[in-house]
Amino acid sequence: MPVTSDPVDRAIIRLLRLDGRRPNSEIAEEVGLSPSACLRRIRLLEDRGVIRGYTVLTGPEDDDERGVDIVVQVTLDRQTEDYLSRFENAVRQCPEVRECFLMTGNVDYWLRLRTESVAAYEAIHGEVLSRLPGVTRINSSFAMRDAMRPRRARK
Numbered sequence: 001m002p003v004t005s006d007p008v009d010r011a012i013i014r015l016l017r018l019d020g021r022r023p024n025s026e027i028a029e030e031v032g033l034s035p036s037a038c039l040r041r042i043r044l045l046e047d048r049g050v051i052r053g054y055t056v057l058t059g060p061e062d063d064d065e066r067g068v069d070i071v072v073q074v075t076l077d078r079q080t081e082d083y084l085s086r087f088e089n090a091v092r093q094c095p096e097v098r099e100c101f102l103m104t105g106n107v108d109y110w111l112r113l114r115t116e117s118v119a120a121y122e123a124i125h126g127e128v129l130s131r132l133p134g135v136t137r138i139n140s141s142f143a144m145r146d147a148m149r150p151r152r153a154r155k
Contacts, residue, residue: 008033012041013050020054067114069143070121073107076134084108086133094128096121107139118142 011031015022028038045051076083084102091100091111099112115121121140129138 009041009045012038013045016051067116068118068121069146070113070115071141071143072111072113072129073139074109074111074129074135075137076108077136078134079108083134087135090132094124096124
């Protein structure tokens, strides 16, 4: 599925990334198309797999506001297809893992977890992550805040 190089398609995608529920008429106006032409372009982007779906991002009131986001870098003993497959299958069984990416560079995987506390993460680290197949190194970083969300006024 080639990525589109058309500036209008890129503008449509940018607007939908910011707000997937934005009315077609507003998108059309902003990119300089008629609503019907804009809708045709969106449908073509969906059909070609450039737009693979729409999702809902919940706010902190739906994710435990006191929860902790952790970014975990994992290095495996080997990078064979068997090791990668066993690791990925085991990670899918851990509900705290929100995202898992196979990476290039110095680490093999990048995980994003959400737990209720640092103590809860410590338990997951010891009982789950360190026991995943092929793991030789784990490097964890705790998020201070989500910089993509607007900051709330302090009370």
